[in-house]
Amino acid sequence: MIPLSVLDLVPVREGGTVGQALAESAALARVAEEAGYRRFWIAEHHGMEGIAGGATAVALAHVGQATSTIRIGAGGIMLPNHNPLVIAEQFGTLDALFPGRIDLGLGRAPGADQRVAQALRRNLMEAAERFPQDVVELQARFAGEAMPIMATPGSGAPVEMWILGSSLFGASLAAHLGLPFAFASHFAPAQLDQALLIYRERFQPSETLDRPHVMAAMNVIAADTDEEAALLSTSGDQSFVALRTGNPGKLKPPVPHYRDSLPPAVREGLDFARQASAVGSPATVRAQMQAFIERTRADEIIVAGAIWDPQARERSLRLTIEALS
Numbered sequence: 001m002i003p004l005s006v007l008d009l010v011p012v013r014e015g016g017t018v019g020q021a022l023a024e025s026a027a028l029a030r031v032a033e034e035a036g037y038r039r040f041w042i043a044e045h046h047g048m049e050g051i052a053g054g055a056t057a058v059a060l061a062h063v064g065q066a067t068s069t070i071r072i073g074a075g076g077i078m079l080p081n082h083n084p085l086v087i088a089e090q091f092g093t094l095d096a097l098f099p100g101r102i103d104l105g106l107g108r109a110p111g112a113d114q115r116v117a118q119a120l121r122r123n124l125m126e127a128a129e130r131f132p133q134d135v136v137e138l139q140a141r142f143a144g145e146a147m148p149i150m151a152t153p154g155s156g157a158p159v160e161m162w163i164l165g166s167s168l169f170g171a172s173l174a175a176h177l178g179l180p181f182a183f184a185s186h187f188a189p190a191q192l193d194q195a196l197l198i199y200r201e202r203f204q205p206s207e208t209l210d211r212p213h214v215m216a217a218m219n220v221i222a223a224d225t226d227e228e229a230a231l232l233s234t235s236g237d238q239s240f241v242a243l244r245t246g247n248p249g250k251l252k253p254p255v256p257h258y259r260d261s262l263p264p265a266v267r268e269g270l271d272f273a274r275q276a277s278a279v280g281s282p283a284t285v286r287a288q289m290q291a292f293i294e295r296t297r298a299d300e301i302i303v304a305g306a307i308w309d310p311q312a313r314e315r316s317l318r319l320t321i322e323a324l325s
Helices: 018-035 056-066 084-097 114-119 124-129 131-142 168-177 192-202 226-232 234-244 264-273 282-296 310-324
Strands: 004-008 039-042 071-078 102-107 160-165 181-183 214-222 277-280 300-304
Touching: 004 018, 004 310, 018 039, 018 056, 018 310, 039 056, 039 102, 056 071, 056 084, 071 084, 071 160, 084 102, 084 131, 102 131, 124 131, 131 160, 131 168, 160 168, 168 181, 168 192, 181 192, 192 214, 192 282, 214 226, 214 282, 214 310, 226 234, 226 277, 226 282, 226 310, 234 264, 277 282, 282 300, 282 310
Parallel strands: 004 039, 004 300, 039 071, 071 102, 102 160, 160 181, 181 214, 214 277, 214 300
Antiparallel strands: none
């Protein structure tokens, strides 16, 4: 069976708190570990009341304490928001706490608007242009190379680095550096096929990898029936539409026939963004995921999927991995 992993945004539910969101993420990670998932990644976002993973390394430490074997990591850290030395120290600390379990996915997009950029005191355009150099610096720090200021913890830490992307740039960089590549097809599928083609064609073997290694992201909502899964998926749909229309908020409860209520243009945009999805009963999810795996020839799949009810979310993870077993 293809390895499955989990991408979590640490969603704050309507009617819930940040503390509850962090507790629910830790509980979800325990379920993922027990079910046999390979990795549990948290994504960095800032300035959004419905997403509590902004302090990504801190949230990962919480998840690490709640688990014992599953790999934990960032999916990803938006490196233009940070100094590479600080990221080396943070993820070196995580490796010291949870040896041999730490992944670091790195993205070039700032994951923030201009207001957040000002709050972070960063020139994000300039920092994004430095992304390749900053990735190489992190590689050198984790390799233990001598530098004027050493990362402690961090220097020599065996952190597994990935390049994340939703465009051709990340694919090219991952290929050039010989790093594994994860594509954000769960929300930006437009360049998926071309990006994977470029990555595989241009891949240069490295000390890290001798051949290309691809992870592709999917939205996956599994339930006992197609109808129940479709209903559960409307919480994530509401969040997506709210974000794209400039009104993000907390994760809302499911709404029957939500898509039918949307203007045609909005629904069309949602349908396009949700191309890499599997929503339904175990049989439906299995068929949709297998088709996606055949299309992408991915080495791993990472599943996202916002569900308002934490217990339904945990059950979705169990049903998904059982469906592919």
